[in-house]
Amino acid sequence: MTPTISYAYAVARDADGSLEKALSGLPGVAEAPVHLVRVERSDNVVVAVSPVPERDFQETALRAHLEDLDWLESVARAHHRVIEALAARTAVLPLRLATVYLDDERVRLMLQARREMFAGRLSDLAAQVEWGVKVYVEVDAETERPAGPPADAGLSPGRAYLSRRRAQRHAREDAYREAEQAAERVEAAARAYAVDRVQHRPQQGELARGPGENVINDAYLVPLQHAEDFRTDAMQAAEGLPGVRVEVTGPWAPYSFATLAETEPLKRVTP
Known part of the structure; x- marks a missing residue:
């Protein structure tokens, strides 16, 4: 056996x-x-x-x-x-x-x-559930924006290159500002419906899924009766923000809120 x-x-x-x-x-x-x-x-x-x-x-x-x-x-x-x-x-x-x-x-x-x-x-x-909310800066969205004047706009090749780089940098800065706006909208939904939040490290590398850079990775504890209201508001957080994507997952068991910080973590006991 x-x-x-x-x-x-x-x-x-x-x-x-x-x-x-x-x-x-x-x-x-x-x-x-x-x-x-x-x-x-x-x-x-x-x-x-x-x-x-x-x-x-x-x-x-x-x-x-x-x-x-x-x-x-x-x-x-x-x-x-x-x-x-x-x-x-x-x-x-x-x-x-x-x-x-x-x-x-x-x-x-x-x-x-x-x-x-x-x-x-x-x-x-x-009677509480966990929702996961991730905010992404869409890298692909940046490349679709105007990258500066074309080379024949009277600029030398060097100046045209610098102009394009400056425009791309501004587009990236705009995308991060839009991500902040999306985060503020999610936080507004949290103030209305959630009772707790855990901020996780943004996902990178193999853990990251889909396009864009994950800049916010939070979990919210929401009473069951408000679960769908929170989800609806969080899903709308990226509306009108073309450089941003918001992903909402759940509802889950409260994985992020089960830790008993006042005790030592459970030890894996092995032979």
């Missing part, structure tokens, strides 16, 4: 005792079944867990796997699938990808030590 360790997805509130049934048949990481760990049978604060192969998640192997983008994507999809299934039914605190413990008893001890803190945070996040 393959040795296993416990992979923890999230802390959740099982108010009516229906979560176990809702998760039945849902494949988790490594196609493993998902079950709930709780301190006592009657406790409604639970951790969603799967048994995963020890050989893939012990520290050395995990470090190597994290360099394998296909493996990482598979784990991330399963992780997200379980969390979304929970979030569709209850308040949830997503845990970091690849949070593992030696066994369910270690998960239970962790939950017992931090139960009151988890319960308080679950209450704070009840």
Whole structure:
């Protein structure tokens, strides 16, 4: 029999005792079944867990796997699938990808030590969703703008080149100013509907998707009853700003707001 360790997805509130049934048949990481760990049978604060192969998640192997983008994507999809299934039914605190413990008893001890803190945070996040908002400066949009006078406008080739470069620089500056305007519109929507914000580092390189430069990458916590109002306003933030694109994603479980800053982060326990 393959040795296993416990992979923890999230802390959740099982108010009516229906979560176990809702998760039945849902494949988790490594196609493993998902079950709930709780301190006592009657406790409604639970951790969603799967048994995963020890050989893939012990520290050395995990470090190597994290360099394998296909493996990482598979784990991330399963992780997200379980969390979304929970979030569709209850308040949830997503845990970091690849949070593992030696066994369910270690998960239970962790939950017992931090139960009151988890319960308080679950209450704070009840009936709230996360929206992601990214603002992009569209590089392609700059090239469509006038790049200065043509070479036959009486300028020498050198002066014509400098004129074009100056116009391109001004176009880029205009695009950044427009991005600031879009950000101000998103913030206005946040003041009306959101209760919290987390500012993430703008995405670059392989993490960046689509055209343009990502200059703002924020997450907003919005009460469920205002979720669509916030989305509508945020989606309109780039209207009339040709050098800017705004991308709104969600609604998600509150990944960005689940961190309990007043405690040490959950430690990955490995053999």
